[in-house]
Amino acid sequence: MAENLIFYTNPMSRGRIVRWMLEEVGQPYETQLLDYASTMKGDAFLAINPMGKVPAIRHGDHVVSECAAICAYLADAFPQAGLAPDPAHRADYYRWLFFAAGPVEQAVTNKALGFIPGADQMRMAGYGSYDLTVNVLERVVAAGPYVTGDAFTAADVYLGSQINWGVRFGTLPERPAFTAYLERILSRDAYIRASQMDDALMPEGAGAPG
Incomplete structure (x- = not known):
C-alpha cells in the first residue's frame, strides 16, 4: 500500500x-x-x-x-x-534550486527589511549585493526555456515561485526575462489548479498572494 x-x-x-x-x-x-x-x-x-x-x-x-x-x-x-533530471545531469538543477533558496531569499528579504550590506559586509552576507543577485537570477531564466534547459523541473517550481511573488509584490524588478519565464511556467495546468485550490481556502476579503 x-x-x-x-x-x-x-x-x-x-x-x-x-x-x-x-x-x-x-x-x-x-x-x-x-x-x-x-x-x-x-x-x-x-x-x-x-x-x-x-x-x-x-x-x-x-x-x-x-x-x-x-x-x-x-x-x-x-x-x-x-521533475528532476537523472542523477548524472543534476548540476544546474541543484545549483539554481539552492541559489533561489539561499542568495535570492536572503537578498530579497534583507532589502525588504531595509538592510543593505555595506562594502565591508558583502562577503559576510554571502550573496554579495541585491543587484548582483537579481542580475544573476535574470541570466538564469533568460538562458531558458527552463532552469535546467528544455525540461521543466522542481527547480522551476521553487525558483519560479520566488520570481512570481517578487515581481508581483515589488521585491524584484520587472524585467523582460522574468516576464517571459513566468508566462511559460504559470500557464501550466498544475499551477493553475493549485492556485485555484488555495484561492478557495483564502479568508473572505483576503487577496490571493500568488
Missing part, C-alpha cells in the same frame, strides 16, 4: 509553492489547513515542525520542511513525474 502523503499548509503562506509541486507530482495527498494563531503553534504541529511554520509534509514516517527541500524530496520520491 502506498504511504500516506500529508500536506500541512495555510493558503497565505509559502505553502502555495508546495501545493503547486504536489499538483505537478500528481499523487493523492491529504491537506491539513493550519491557522497562524493557534494550530500552527500547537503541540501536534510542533511535533512535525518545531519551527511552528508551514509548509511541511509527512510522507509515511518521513517529515520534510523548507520549500526547496520539499520540492527536491517530492521529485525524488515520485520519479515517474519527471
Whole structure:
C-alpha cells in the first residue's frame, strides 16, 4: 500500500509553492489547513515542525520542511513525474534550486527589511549585493526555456515561485526575462489548479498572494 502523503499548509503562506509541486507530482495527498494563531503553534504541529511554520509534509514516517527541500524530496520520491533530471545531469538543477533558496531569499528579504550590506559586509552576507543577485537570477531564466534547459523541473517550481511573488509584490524588478519565464511556467495546468485550490481556502476579503 502506498504511504500516506500529508500536506500541512495555510493558503497565505509559502505553502502555495508546495501545493503547486504536489499538483505537478500528481499523487493523492491529504491537506491539513493550519491557522497562524493557534494550530500552527500547537503541540501536534510542533511535533512535525518545531519551527511552528508551514509548509511541511509527512510522507509515511518521513517529515520534510523548507520549500526547496520539499520540492527536491517530492521529485525524488515520485520519479515517474519527471521533475528532476537523472542523477548524472543534476548540476544546474541543484545549483539554481539552492541559489533561489539561499542568495535570492536572503537578498530579497534583507532589502525588504531595509538592510543593505555595506562594502565591508558583502562577503559576510554571502550573496554579495541585491543587484548582483537579481542580475544573476535574470541570466538564469533568460538562458531558458527552463532552469535546467528544455525540461521543466522542481527547480522551476521553487525558483519560479520566488520570481512570481517578487515581481508581483515589488521585491524584484520587472524585467523582460522574468516576464517571459513566468508566462511559460504559470500557464501550466498544475499551477493553475493549485492556485485555484488555495484561492478557495483564502479568508473572505483576503487577496490571493500568488
